[in-house]
Amino acid sequence: MIKPVTHVLFDMDGLLLNTEDLYTVAFQNIVSQYGKDYTFNLKLKLMGSQAHETAQTIVSELELPITPEEFIHESKKQFEVLFPDTNVMPGAKKLIEHLHNKGIPLGLATSSSEESYHLKVDKHHQALFSLLPYKTFGSSDPNVKNGKPHPDIFLVAASKFPEKPQAEQCLVFEDAVNGVKAARAAGMQVVMVPDPRVDKSLTKEATIVLQSLEHFKPEIFGLPPFED
Structure with missing residues (x-):
């Protein structure tokens, strides 16, 4: 009611x-360095999460050889390019x-x-x-x-x-x-x-x-x- x-x-x-589209681009740019895909199913789990939660989940689920802190650092470099527009x-x-x-x-x-x-x-x-x-x-x-x-x-x-x-x-x-x-x-x-x-x-x-x-x-x- x-x-x-x-x-x-x-x-x-x-x-x-339209930043959800830009997050997808940023995260795919990072994970593709390790031969991985940032899938929509993974994105669905993460939408609305805080930055540290997102980093921990992506690193864990995709078994990336980096720490969540390193993922956040790489993300920030992507965001500086993508987010102003x-x-x-x-x-x-x-x-x-x-x-x-x-x-x-x-x-x-x-x-x-x-x-x-x-x-x-x-x-x-x-x-x-x-x-x-x-x-x-x-x-x-x-x-x-x-x-x-x-x-x-x-x-x-x-x-x-x-x-x-x-x-x-x-x-x-x-x-x-x-x-x-x-x-x-x-x-x-x-x-x-x-x-x-x-x-x-x-x-x-x-x-x-x-x-x-x-x-x-x-x-x-x-x-x-x-x-x-």
């Missing part, structure tokens, strides 16, 4: 920015600007580090992301003890709103299965915009599933509708 909400939290990678996903700008203009409190809850966030946003997207004033960076925030699918990041993110909303008053937007699980574990409703390759059976925990943010109707959750 869908209930009205007052506050909104957005994931970033793969939802607001990210693109905003369809519908994201319109939705954020609409909710901001209607006075809905907005926050960002990303597993990315603060350093990674600035690489992705500073060159082209500062104005848009300034409309999400309450930001939580999972890989940098000591209060986020566990990455998604644990609820930590969304509980920490919600606590940053001055109004201190209850969990059920918050709506989360996510693209990743782990992110949906995290939002549900936090007691929040969640709109999922999955990669089209994600099996439908993995999207069942979401409150609603959309092909694109362009299809979101705010009034379903008691938010001000678009004025077309």
Whole structure:
């Protein structure tokens, strides 16, 4: 049953920015040096994870002859090249600007580090992301003890709103299965915009599933509708 909400939290990678595609390129560039493939099934396990969790899993699953720390070091070199030219996903700008203009409190809850966030946003997207004033960076925030699918990041993110909303008053937007699980574990409703390759059976925990943010109707959750 869908209930009205007052506050909104957005994931970033793969939802607001096309960075999930860029992570795939970066990680494949690294693992191919060792004759390995970064498969979509492995990516599915990792979407929403913090940096150290991602590195540990990739090194372990692909049996790479490097440490997780070395993988993170190599990743950062890839990111510096790839991330400055990210693109905003369809519908994201319109939705954020609409909710901001209607006075809905907005926050960002990303597993990315603060350093990674600035690489992705500073060159082209500062104005848009300034409309999400309450930001939580999972890989940098000591209060986020566990990455998604644990609820930590969304509980920490919600606590940053001055109004201190209850969990059920918050709506989360996510693209990743782990992110949906995290939002549900936090007691929040969640709109999922999955990669089209994600099996439908993995999207069942979401409150609603959309092909694109362009299809979101705010009034379903008691938010001000678009004025077309």
